[in-house]
Amino acid sequence: MANRKNKVKFGLKNCPYALVSIDDEGAVTFGSPVRLPGSVSLALDAEGDNDPFYADDSVYYMCATNNGYSGDLELALVPEDFLKDILHETEDANGVLVENKDVEPEHFALLFEFSGDQRKIRHCLYYCSASRPAMEGDTTEDKKEVKTEKLSLTVSPLPNGLVKVKTGTNTSEETYNNWYNAVYQPQASTSEVTPTTTDTPTDAGNGESTDPATDTTE
Numbered sequence: 001m002a003n004r005k006n007k008v009k010f011g012l013k014n015c016p017y018a019l020v021s022i023d024d025e026g027a028v029t030f031g032s033p034v035r036l037p038g039s040v041s042l043a044l045d046a047e048g049d050n051d052p053f054y055a056d057d058s059v060y061y062m063c064a065t066n067n068g069y070s071g072d073l074e075l076a077l078v079p080e081d082f083l084k085d086i087l088h089e090t091e092d093a094n095g096v097l098v099e100n101k102d103v104e105p106e107h108f109a110l111l112f113e114f115s116g117d118q119r120k121i122r123h124c125l126y127y128c129s130a131s132r133p134a135m136e137g138d139t140t141e142d143k144k145e146v147k148t149e150k151l152s153l154t155v156s157p158l159p160n161g162l163v164k165v166k167t168g169t170n171t172s173e174e175t176y177n178n179w180y181n182a183v184y185q186p187q188a189s190t191s192e193v194t195p196t197t198t199d200t201p202t203d204a205g206n207g208e209s210t211d212p213a214t215d216t217t218e
Contacts, residue, residue, distance in 0.1 A: 006116030015039040015112040026159040030183035038076030044069040069155040078149045122179045123166040125155045
């Protein structure tokens with residue numbers, strides 16, 4: 001894929017989620033991405049502070065913390081699959097969804113993409129939690145007004161410190177096209193890989209697979 005740099009970004013689409021599990025030793029496992037249709041907007045604020053330490057009458061050291069992000073994902077309608085998989089609503093024998101106060105929501109990775117003037121920018125937030133969406137409705141008057149639903153998101157670092165990844169100008173075509181098949185796992189930089197022979201350097205591994213339901217055109 002040609003190394004074409006975006007000047008601007010716009011839009012939002014392709015927002016699948018993938019369940020996350022962390023074992024007692026801190027090993028992280030991701031499930032297969034599940035489609036989350038109807039994305040309207042995503043607004044996340046960075047969480048963390050820069051705290052200066054003063055010595056010699058000046059800022060001697062800056063203590064920076066990255067606590068992830070928090071904000072809202074607005075959807076046309078929160079799908080039943082998400083309500084059951086993540087918020088643990090259950091379906092009874094008559095197909096009725098049941099909400100219980102004693103359940104704990106699951107963590108999940110959230111994938112999504114912004115469009116750009118040259119190519120799409122694909123993202124993955126590794127460790128998200130979501131609160132229950134509020135309920136709202138109005139009577140219909142002269143015209144129908146769609147009422148969207150919002151998920152309040154908290155994005156935290158994984159035990160290994162990872163918060164998010166996104167595709168860039170130098171992302172390989174394979175990784176870019178395969179973004180939605182599985183949650184991307186960062187690979188070692190080519191500058192950090194020791195060549196196995198003296199003739200040619202080894203290539204760093206790339207991502208996984210293609211989501212047939214998503215648009216992979218640039």
